[in-house]
Amino acid sequence: MSDITDKVDKAYADKSVSDIADAPVDALKGVSEGDAEKLKEAFNIKTVRDLGTNKYFLWAQAIAKLAD
Known part of the structure; x- marks a missing residue:
């Protein structure tokens, strides 16, 4: 991602x-x-890095790609 400024808050x-x-x-x-709090409660996700490396999200992404 060369320009991520449009994907993050100002x-x-x-x-x-x-x-x-x-x-x-x-x-x-x-x-x-509120969304962040729910992610923390459900998956102990606190940071963007946690979200991007969460095994359940990675598994779901892999399954979605294989389904295509």
């Missing part, structure tokens, strides 16, 4: 990719604080 637009990865999940556009 507060994170000038941050490095590493900083964004370590940011709370609600740094992503469209993810509310």
Whole structure:
């Protein structure tokens, strides 16, 4: 992703990719604080990195790709 500024909240637009990865999940556009809390409760996901490396999300992504 060469330009991720349109995928994160304005507060994170000038941050490095590493900083964004370590940011709370609600740094992503469209993810509310409530959504972030539900992800934390269900899967112990606290950061963007946690979301991107969660085994259940990775498994679902792999299954979806194989289904195509």
